[in-house]
Amino acid sequence: MSNVPSDLKYTKSHEWIRVSGDTATVGITDHAQHELTDIVFVELPEIGKKFKGGDGCAVVESVKTASDIYSPVSGEILETNKSIVDNPALVNTEPYAGGWFFKIKLSNRAELDALLPPEKYQAQISG
Amino acid sequence: MGLNRTPLFASHQKLGAKLIDFGGWEMPVQYTSIVEEHFAVRHAAGIFDISHMGEVTVSGAGAADFLNHALTNDLRKLASGQGQYTLMCNGHGGVIDDLYVYRLSDEVYLLIINASRIEADVTWLQAQASKFLRQSELQLANVSDHYAAVAVQGPRVKEFVDQCVMGRSNCAIRVDRVSDLKKNQIAGFPFRGGDVLVSRTGYTGEDGFELIGRDDSIRQVWNAMLGAGQPYGLKPCGLGARDTLRTEVCYPLYGHELDENTTPIEAGLGFFVAFDKGEFIGRALLAEQKAKGVSKKLVAFKMVGKSAPPRPHYPIWVNGTKAGEVTSGTQSPSLGIGIGMGYVPPEWAKPDTRIEIEIRGKRSPALVVPKPIYRKA
Numbered sequence: 001m002s003n004v005p006s007d008l009k010y011t012k013s014h015e016w017i018r019v020s021g022d023t024a025t026v027g028i029t030d031h032a033q034h035e036l037t038d039i040v041f042v043e044l045p046e047i048g049k050k051f052k053g054g055d056g057c058a059v060v061e062s063v064k065t066a067s068d069i070y071s072p073v074s075g076e077i078l079e080t081n082k083s084i085v086d087n088p089a090l091v092n093t094e095p096y097a098g099g100w101f102f103k104i105k106l107s108n109r110a111e112l113d114a115l116l117p118p119e120k121y122q123a124q125i126s127g
Numbered sequence: 128m129g130l131n132r133t134p135l136f137a138s139h140q141k142l143g144a145k146l147i148d149f150g151g152w153e154m155p156v157q158y159t160s161i162v163e164e165h166f167a168v169r170h171a172a173g174i175f176d177i178s179h180m181g182e183v184t185v186s187g188a189g190a191a192d193f194l195n196h197a198l199t200n201d202l203r204k205l206a207s208g209q210g211q212y213t214l215m216c217n218g219h220g221g222v223i224d225d226l227y228v229y230r231l232s233d234e235v236y237l238l239i240i241n242a243s244r245i246e247a248d249v250t251w252l253q254a255q256a257s258k259f260l261r262q263s264e265l266q267l268a269n270v271s272d273h274y275a276a277v278a279v280q281g282p283r284v285k286e287f288v289d290q291c292v293m294g295r296s297n298c299a300i301r302v303d304r305v306s307d308l309k310k311n312q313i314a315g316f317p318f319r320g321g322d323v324l325v326s327r328t329g330y331t332g333e334d335g336f337e338l339i340g341r342d343d344s345i346r347q348v349w350n351a352m353l354g355a356g357q358p359y360g361l362k363p364c365g366l367g368a369r370d371t372l373r374t375e376v377c378y379p380l381y382g383h384e385l386d387e388n389t390t391p392i393e394a395g396l397g398f399f400v401a402f403d404k405g406e407f408i409g410r411a412l413l414a415e416q417k418a419k420g421v422s423k424k425l426v427a428f429k430m431v432g433k434s435a436p437p438r439p440h441y442p443i444w445v446n447g448t449k450a451g452e453v454t455s456g457t458q459s460p461s462l463g464i465g466i467g468m469g470y471v472p473p474e475w476a477k478p479d480t481r482i483e484i485e486i487r488g489k490r491s492p493a494l495v496v497p498k499p500i501y502r503k504a
Contacts, residue, residue, distance in 0.1 A: 038162040040458035041435045043487075059487065061435050063161045063458055064367055066487075085433075 002031040002125055005096055009072070009112060010121035016096065017072045019112060026072060027100040028060065028091065031125045036062040039088045044080040044102060051075065051104075053111045058101055060091065069101065073111045079103040133178035134275045134342035135349055142363055150243040152179045155365035164368035165460040168331050171360030172281035174352050175369055177337065178345065181245035181271040183238040183252065189264035190236050197255050197408055198228060199391060201401035205230040208300025210311050210326055212399055215248065216409030220390040220416065224248050225381055227328060229313045231299045237313075237324070239339075241381045245271050255408070275345035279352055280335030280372075283359040288336055291351040292316050292325060299324075305336065318344055330369065332376030332499065374455050375501035377427050377468060383439060383454040384425055384468055392416040393470070394425045395498070423451065424476035427498045430465035430484065434491040437467040437484045444483040444490055445475040453484060459501065465493075466500045 008016045014032035018025045033039065041061040051057045051071040058069035080102045084090050091099040106112075116124065130153040139146065144155035155176065157164060167173045185194055195202040200213035210229035214222050224244040229237045240248045249269045256267050279288065285306045295303045298315025302308055305316065305325050313326035323340035338348050353361065370380075379385050384394050391400050392413055400413055430437060437456030442449050456467030471482065478497045483490040 037157065037160045041433075043435060059435070061458070063371060063436075063460070064156065066435070066438070 002029065002034060003096070004029070004031075004118050004122045004125075006118045008096070009115040009117060011070065011072045011115060012124065013070050015070060015072050017112075017115065019106070022106050022109070023078060023103055024073065024075075024106060025100050025103050027095055028069060029121070029125075030095045033092045033095045033099070036060065036065075036067060037092070038063045039091045042084045042088050042091065042101070044085065045077045047077050047080060049077050050107075051077070053108075053114075060088075071104065072115055073104065073106055073108070075104040075107045077102050078105050131179070133176055134346055135176045135178060135277075138346070138349055139176065139363075144363070144365060147366070149179070149366055152242060154179065155363070156367045157365040158363045161365070161367035161371060162460045164362055164364035165371045167360060167362035168281045168333055168364060168368065168372055169461060170281070171283045171362075172279060172287075172335075172356050173331075173362050173364035173368065174349065174356065175278040175280070175364050176276075176349070177278050178275035179242040180276060181238075181240040181242060181248065181269070182274045182339065183240060183249065184235065184266075184268045184270055185238065185252075186235045186266045187264045188234055189259065189261040190234055190266075192261070193256065193259050193265050194228060194236055195404060195407065197252065198226075199400040199407060199409070199413075200228075201404045202228065202230075202236075203404065206300075207232050208312050208314055210313050210328065214385075214391050214396065214399060215251065216391070216413070217251075217387060218408060218412075220392070220409040220412035221387040222381070222385040222389055222391060222394070223251055223387060225379060225385055225396075227326075229299075229326065231313070231315075231324075239337075244381060245269070273341070274339050275342045276337060276339045277345060277349055277352070278329055278331075278335060278337045279356070279361075280329045280331040280333045281361075282334060283361075284333075284335050284356070287352075287355045287359050287361070290355040291348065292318055292323060292338070297322070308336070319347055323348060330378055331372040332378070332501065332503075333372075370455075371457050371460055374457050374466060374468070375459050375461055375499065377498035377500060379425075379468075380455060389423075389470075390416055390421070393421045393423050421473055423470040424473040425454070425468055426471055426476050426480075426482075426495045427468050427500050428466070428482060428484075428493045428495050429462070429500060431481075431492040431494055434465055434484075435486045436465040437469075437486065437493070442485040443469050443471055444485060445471055445480070449485075450475065450482075456484075461501050471495075
């Protein structure tokens, strides 16, 4: 049973986004970390780098595979989470809290409407 | 999926294993977590389904000569109830497979071969058998479909294995109990109305046993081991942990460190090539390599500093040039760093040589280290 918090929005590729004003925090979902298990390395984007929604912007590596992480929205990277670089296992244990990946300054709020609300994401991972 | 399933498939499903396609077989890659399963084997015990592997029997008065000609290691060293790691090479010294050969009796040998090479090995052996002068004294049988197998590995296995397969052996070598078998020994034991062959061998770098038998016997062995081993910390383990375990101790995997265009000398396995035993397939070219040198050499390496794990096919750079490829790589659970093996030109193969592994377009520093990368304290 994966945890799908109701105050977040989601992508089909298993990222979550928490919006606060015109910035947002992004991470990967409980379902994603559970599929990956044993995360051993995280590669985060550079601060100041700009991405379009849907661009690959980070990489998460488990023992067996490397997986691309896609930015849910367009914008500029404001901050990255050093804790998960030092301790990648945080992504497994706290995917929605201490395991966040980066904070991004939104350049196009309209993109948020295209993201999945919790019920739709829950349906996707249960189906 | 259209994939092959072993007789233990239902058990894997019941245990909630994550299943993948491994060379056409639907196999568990993990049950809980690769790291957890890896540590179970290093500290206590783990059980693996290895039923996909192949078995070939070679028997007759000519069996020993035939095999000693087809395999690189010295078969004459084997008494009944003993096995050895060996390689089967083509005329160019290229490896057709790496395998274990066991002597079950005076004239009966058992080969345990890689699942991905069953067809190639059997075709090759049959072709060699057709050229063998003493054909009436040689029988070859591919019995892979008849046998299932499990591996039980870890420092605590010897504490409970005798509770599962009980009593003394009845075939190959006389021992009072399974745990009396020495490394590389094999014996048959009666088991619940059938028989199982048990060898003290493994692919993890830990003490352990491999058990071969008919489907139904092995299903019962699996369940008996899970029951008896649980108080000792036994966990079912998948192919993911199997790979991290064998990479830590630098055991080669066919298709990665070994293939038909790679020789045992290049792979650093010269110890298993008995040049003094007389003629065998590939001898001439291997002897030439031993004397004149090789153009590529297998090294083990550790990443230096924090980096993404190295993976198969990542380029290896030495001295600013792309010089080879990673053949196996992973994040080592035991060491907490990236480790791997790969081929480099021989002048760069000494331990302490600095190399670079190209990971997603960026070159990360690594260090050549002696094998094995992981050693017990």
